[in-house]
Amino acid sequence: MFGFDDRIQFRNTKNDILTVGELLIDMISTEYGDHSEGNTYTKLFGGSPSNIALNVKKLGINSLVASAVGEDGLGSFLIDQLRNADIDTNGVQRTDYSTSMVVITKSKSSPVPIFYRGADYQLAFTPVLEEYLIRSKIVHFSSWPISMMPVRHTIEKVIEKARENEVLIGFDPNYHPMIWQKGEDGIEYVKSIIGKVDIIKPSEDDAERLFGKDTNENQVKKFLEYGAKLVILTLGKDGAIVSNGVETIKYSTLATDVVDTTGAGDAFWSGFYTAIIKGYTIREALALGFAVSAYQLKFTGAIVDLPKLEILQERYGL
Amino acid sequence: MFGFDDRIQFRNTKNDILTVGELLIDMISTEYGDHSEGNTYTKLFGGSPSNIALNVKKLGINSLVASAVGEDGLGSFLIDQLRNADIDTNGVQRTDYSTSMVVITKSKSSPVPIFYRGADYQLAFTPVLEEYLIRSKIVHFSSWPISMMPVRHTIEKVIEKARENEVLIGFDPNYHPMIWQKGEDGIEYVKSIIGKVDIIKPSEDDAERLFGKDTNENQVKKFLEYGAKLVILTLGKDGAIVSNGVETIKYSTLATDVVDTTGAGDAFWSGFYTAIIKGYTIREALALGFAVSAYQLKFTGAIVDLPKLEILQERYGL
Numbered sequence: 197m198f199g200f201d202d203r204i205q206f207r208n209t210k211n212d213i214l215t216v217g218e219l220l221i222d223m224i225s226t227e228y229g230d231h232s233e234g235n236t237y238t239k240l241f242g243g244s245p246s247n248i249a250l251n252v253k254k255l256g257i258n259s260l261v262a263s264a265v266g267e268d269g270l271g272s273f274l275i276d277q278l279r280n281a282d283i284d285t286n287g288v289q290r291t292d293y294s295t296s297m298v299v300i301t302k303s304k305s306s307p308v309p310i311f312y313r314g315a316d317y318q319l320a321f322t323p324v325l326e327e328y329l330i331r332s333k334i335v336h337f338s339s340w341p342i343s344m345m346p347v348r349h350t351i352e353k354v355i356e357k358a359r360e361n362e363v364l365i366g367f368d369p370n371y372h373p374m375i376w377q378k379g380e381d382g383i384e385y386v387k388s389i390i391g392k393v394d395i396i397k398p399s400e401d402d403a404e405r406l407f408g409k410d411t412n413e414n415q416v417k418k419f420l421e422y423g424a425k426l427v428i429l430t431l432g433k434d435g436a437i438v439s440n441g442v443e444t445i446k447y448s449t450l451a452t453d454v455v456d457t458t459g460a461g462d463a464f465w466s467g468f469y470t471a472i473i474k475g476y477t478i479r480e481a482l483a484l485g486f487a488v489s490a491y492q493l494k495f496t497g498a499i500v501d502l503p504k505l506e507i508l509q510e511r512y513g514l
Numbered sequence: 515m516f517g518f519d520d521r522i523q524f525r526n527t528k529n530d531i532l533t534v535g536e537l538l539i540d541m542i543s544t545e546y547g548d549h550s551e552g553n554t555y556t557k558l559f560g561g562s563p564s565n566i567a568l569n570v571k572k573l574g575i576n577s578l579v580a581s582a583v584g585e586d587g588l589g590s591f592l593i594d595q596l597r598n599a600d601i602d603t604n605g606v607q608r609t610d611y612s613t614s615m616v617v618i619t620k621s622k623s624s625p626v627p628i629f630y631r632g633a634d635y636q637l638a639f640t641p642v643l644e645e646y647l648i649r650s651k652i653v654h655f656s657s658w659p660i661s662m663m664p665v666r667h668t669i670e671k672v673i674e675k676a677r678e679n680e681v682l683i684g685f686d687p688n689y690h691p692m693i694w695q696k697g698e699d700g701i702e703y704v705k706s707i708i709g710k711v712d713i714i715k716p717s718e719d720d721a722e723r724l725f726g727k728d729t730n731e732n733q734v735k736k737f738l739e740y741g742a743k744l745v746i747l748t749l750g751k752d753g754a755i756v757s758n759g760v761e762t763i764k765y766s767t768l769a770t771d772v773v774d775t776t777g778a779g780d781a782f783w784s785g786f787y788t789a790i791i792k793g794y795t796i797r798e799a800l801a802l803g804f805a806v807s808a809y810q811l812k813f814t815g816a817i818v819d820l821p822k823l824e825i826l827q828e829r830y831g832l
Contacts, residue, residue: 223541226554229587233595236544236554268628269547269619277551292696294628299615301587310586310612312630378610 198395198426198440200479204472206333207362212257212473214332214363215245216325216354217341218316219263219278219288220296221270222498229301239270240498241277242298243316244338244368244462247498250281251466254502255488257473260328262287264319264347270295271315287328291318311375317344321353329354330361334469338368339386343376355392364472366465367393369402391423397465399430412437416444428468428482430461438482447482450490450512456497463492463500470505480514487512516713516744516758518797522790524651525680530575530791532650532681533563534643534672535659536634537581537596537606538614539588540816547619557588558816559595560616561634562656562686562780565816568599569784572820573806575791578646580605582637582665584613589633605646609636629693635662639671647672648679652787656686657704661694673710682790684783685711687720709741715783717748730755734762746786746800748779756800765800768808768830774815781810781818788823798832805830 198204222242227235241247249259261283265271267290274295275285294314300307319325319341329335335358341347358365369386376382383406390396396419398406403415410418412429416439419427430436435448467488471481487508492500502508516522540560545553559565567577579601583589585608592613596603612632618625637643637659647653653676659665676683687704694700701724708714714737716724721733728736730747734757737745748754753766785806789799805826810818820826 223555233557233559233591235557237541237557239551239553239555241551266628269626270617270628273551294630297617297630299588308587310584310588312612312615312632314630 197442198478200440200443200445201477203475203477204364206364206473209331209333210258211260211328211332213249213252213334213336213469214260214262214287214328215249216262216335216337216351217245217319217347218243218296218338219246219261219265219274220298220316221274223297223299225301227302229303229307237299239273241274242498244340244370245336246274246278247459247462248336248466248469249278249283250499251463251488251502252470253281253283255466255470255505255508257470260284260287260332262319262325262328264289264291264315264317266291266293266295266315268295270297286324289319289322291315293318309374313344313375316340317347319347319350321350325350325354326357329357329363332363333473334364334366336366336368336465336469339371339382340375342385342389343382345377355389364395365393366395366397366469368461368465369396369398369406371402371405373405387422390419393424395426395428396424397428397430397461399461400432403429413444426478430464432457436486440478445479445482447486450486451493452490454493455495457493458496459498459500460489460493462498463502464489466502467505467508474505483514484509487514515760516796518758518761518763519795521793521795522682524682524791527649527651528576529578529646529650531567531570531652531654531787532578532580532646533567534580534653534655534669535563535637535665536561536614536656537564537579537583537592538616538634539592541615541617543619545620547621547625555617557591559592560816562658562688563654564592564596565777565780566654566784566787567596567601568817569781569806569820570788571599571601573784573788573823573826575788578602578605578650580637580643580646582607582609582633582635584609584611584633586613588613588615605642607637607640609633611636627692631662631693634658635665637665637668639668643668643672644675647675647681650681651791652682652684654684654686654783654787657689657700658693660703660707661700663695673707682713683711684713684715684787686779686783687714687716687724689720689723691723705740708737711742713744713746714742715746715748715779717779718750721747731762744796748782750775754804758796763797763800765804768804769811770808772811773813775811776814777816777818778807778811780816781820782807784820785823785826792823801832802827805832
């Protein structure tokens with residue numbers, strides 16, 4: 197059980213967090229989306245776990261990534277970006293599939309991403325991946341790698357090995373039917389994973405996609421019934437509800453001005469993970485996660501030049 | 515046999531040419547390719563057969579397209595572009611795969627395209643496609659749709675029905691290992707198609723990828739041995755060699771200034787097809803094809819505002 201005033205005791209390992217899964221290109225339109233020939237798009241480093249790996253480094257802990265990119269220029273670009281951030285790139289596998297990409301045309305209503313999945317779902321469970329996992333305190337993944345074969349097998353092995361080696365497992369249940377293998381029920385599979393991980397952070401939308409519409413309290417209850425140990429249900433501007441199955445806490449948002457919500461969830465994860473590694477209690481770490489998220493919301497884009505966690509702690513009076 | 519001074523007798527049909535296959539997004543970098551975060555790309559209408567469908571319309575004949583795009587914004591953009599060019603879009607199928615895309619980062623050496631195939635290879639042989647085919651004089655396709663299942667089956671049916679209905683078949687053997695189904699020998703399959711079509715236009719590179727390095731004359735001979743009826747081997751600035759198995763003609767290039775080679779091959783096809791439909795002899799149609807290609811070479815991009823064929827005929831003194 198995760199007592200809110202407990203500090204998590206980690207094994208003494210060389211690395212802090214390993215993120216497994218999508219490392220990809222975000223191709224984002226510079227204009228708002230009409231259908232004109234000649235519209236331009238900006239190429240950006242992307243993939244939620246990869247963003248977390250970059251973020252936590254800035255906040256003050258170590259990270260490794262295990263991902264697959266293509267033997268192509270976009271794959272080389274992504275690897276260069278990791279290298280520039282001083283992250284070991286030996287965990288990035290090259291495959292003969294194209295580097296995965298998400299194309300987003302900005303829209304005044306809700307932008308609809310288009311998914312181009314190639315290399316990312318070819319990630320194999322290699323000896324390097326296993327070694328990275330064993331020398332990490334936390335492993336994190338999202339719904340991307342469980343949504344397709346063969347990488348789903350890799351995640352299943354990651355979960356098994358993480359359990360054996362007491363590596364804490366964080367899971368982002370950002371299920372979306374568009375990324376899932378055609379003709380397969382992704383919802384049932386995501387539900388089957390919930391009980392196998394330690395910490396889960398659904399958004400309201402994630403919860404609704406998995407369980408249908410319901411009150412926030414009931415949604416939290418459902419994740420707990422499926423075996424989740426710590427559920428962090430984020431509610432956008434309305435903060436979050438967190439439960440360990442015994443106690444439930446509500447958090448108000450710390451965000452004062454919201455410029456762009458891109459990457460806010462990853463910023464939360466980054467602050468939370470950094471804080472539990474640094475020995476803060478769960479309660480403190482949650483507050484620090486929301487502080488990093490609030491900071492991120494003031495800027496545009498998924499990658500923001502985050503300061504050290506302690507600076508944000510002071511800035512938000514935590 | 516295609517006698518060089520013969521005019522092809524077509525059936526009296528409502529439509530002139532049907533192009534089958536890739537309708538996709540070309541995402542082309544605006545800068546020359548370094549690996550910087552934030553580089554921009556331009557979204558363009560693309561796919562060689564789709565470009566031919568647009569070109570011949572400008573040159574003065576009718577065209578239809580049979581293609582598959584995604585149920586997404588990029589698919590809608592492509593359909594809008596066809597509609598703007600006054601091309602019937604009932605032959606464009608919508609699928610729940612992402613609209614196919616080619617990403618090209620400009621390079622001082624040779625730019626390496628990255629292929630994102632989704633919707634394009636889901637093209638089905640529908641009653642609409644069959645009807646389009648039967649009411650056309652010519653059907654054209656490239657190596658894209660034969661490179662993957664299930665669209666390969668669609669092309670096999672197209673060939674069969676075209677034969678039954680005396681529709682002339684043009685094939686662009688632009689084989690590239692990167693577009694082919696993994697683990698499959700594309701070269702053997704392309705070779706097996708050569709004898710089933712009427713007109714084939716390999717470039718030097720295409721010939722080398724299929725048959726290895728050899729003299730131009732020998733390459734032409736190999737296509738003929740595989741059953742090709744009219745072989746047009748294009749040699750870039752060195753013109754072309756054309757053979758019907760009995761007689762072989764050399765053509766010099768008509769290009770005077772070359773700004774961009776993008777789309778030059780499709781421009782040739784477009785001019786040639788337009789000319790044979792308009793009743794020119796094969797010899798004249800070849801010259802007109804090279805004239806359209808020479809005109810295209812003076813401009814940037816795959817889509818150029820081509821004048822009517824007769825205007826180009828006069829301009830190039832043919």
